[in-house]
Amino acid sequence: MSDCIRAAHAATRDAARSKAVGRQHDRGKLTARERIEILTGGATFVEFGALATPGDQSRTVDAPGDGVVTGIGRIDGRAAAIVAFDFTVLGGSNGEVGMSKIERCAARALQDRIPLVLLCDGGGHRIQEGLDSRSAALGSPMLARLIDLSGLVPTVAAMMGPGFGLATNLAALCDLVVVVRGTGTIGMSSAPFVRAGTGEDLTNEEIGGADVQAERGVVDIAADDEHEALDAIRAYLGYLPAHADGPAPRVSMPQQAVVDLDSIIPDSSRRAYDMLDVVEGLADRDSVLEIRPTAAPNIVTCLTRIDGHPIGVIGNQPRHLGGALDSAACEKAAHLAAVCDAFGLPLLILIDLPGFLIGSAAESTQLARRSGRLMFELGRATVPRFTVVVRKGYGAAYIAMGGGRSIDADLSLAWPTAEICAMPIEGAVDIAFGREIAAAPDPHSRRDELVEGFRANVHPVRAASGFGIDDVVAPSATRELLIESLSRCRRHADRVPGKRRTISPI
Incomplete structure (x- = not known):
């Protein structure tokens, strides 16, 4: 290689740009190349486009790689297409040439059947190039490329810095979105544009900060720092195959966590407990990755492993709203179900809920329609599905969670504490027997008598007697039954062969 070519490559590296790198570090952020180094663990990164430069309007500026580092790296030994926006170059703004590099990464992910990882840190579309209808009229095929990749290979977006505008559009079509607290943002438009357009005087953090958007369900994981964010990406990809038809990576885990499942459910159905403790008790030790922990806390969604098998878990959380389903919970659970079905991960559904949330506030969220999204994803899934009624399984919400024979689950169990x-x-009782109770000599005693009488009819053994479930089992026996099922259950055929698609209720 000639000296001039070596020099051209060297000029793109961090070592040749000490002032710009220093300013990035002063902001509390890593550089694009440092992030790639950490994500890949120092493994080989085959870069392309390092010598690319901006289009006509920006040729006079120093802009190595046109503000984005692209290439193929190995994450825990497996190849992935990686895009890292470079904030040290024109604020990480997106130019025409840089977008071509990103599109090529997406094309490689499609062709090679490997994950696509976007490490975002930039100011959106580059103003110097965007105020020109000749280039703007072309639009961008990148969103269509992400749609092509959806369900075929894992796609991840991490907001390591500013992520308003284009980066948000890209993240919206990814399976997993990670944002770094304090530095990362995600949203349609930043504070200056919001102020100019609406008059609202808000900070970027108030508009699109990690915790704000995590609570809204926009963000799957809010990380304390960049290292934690990159660890989360590695962990997430570690549960999934490289592509939809590939094998999910099975690992050897030491043993299950030490949790006394047989005593974890309180005697009183009015007392709460933590469904994550149930998940920990069924899963391999230290294998639980919770997704969207702060959004819709009335439902738990996570990836974990059982006997080394990657599996998705959806469980009602009695600590919040008694585990009742609202719109946010239905959509949160539906998203995980879709990811698991796309990449062949079985689903474990842990049921304990009093029903759907009711009242005008719940209805105003379009719950009547959005509840269908959960039924839609669980019903159309072809991966093995296992349901366990932990405690309450009431009404249509029990059906929406796949209880009994609702989705033809591969294993349908109930614990001795189940009420169905x-x-x-x-x-x-209050509705049907209100007059009788009011007319009784002792209304309180009569109500208790009626409640206890009906409670005898919702015993799990009675549920099993009509073969609505496969069996009633001790909580401590559940893990071994799941392991046995995981060893033999396979994907189902499409429910209606030849049908082009199913239409989502929302």
């Missing part, structure tokens, strides 16, 4: 019926007993 069409509606909460106390409320049903």
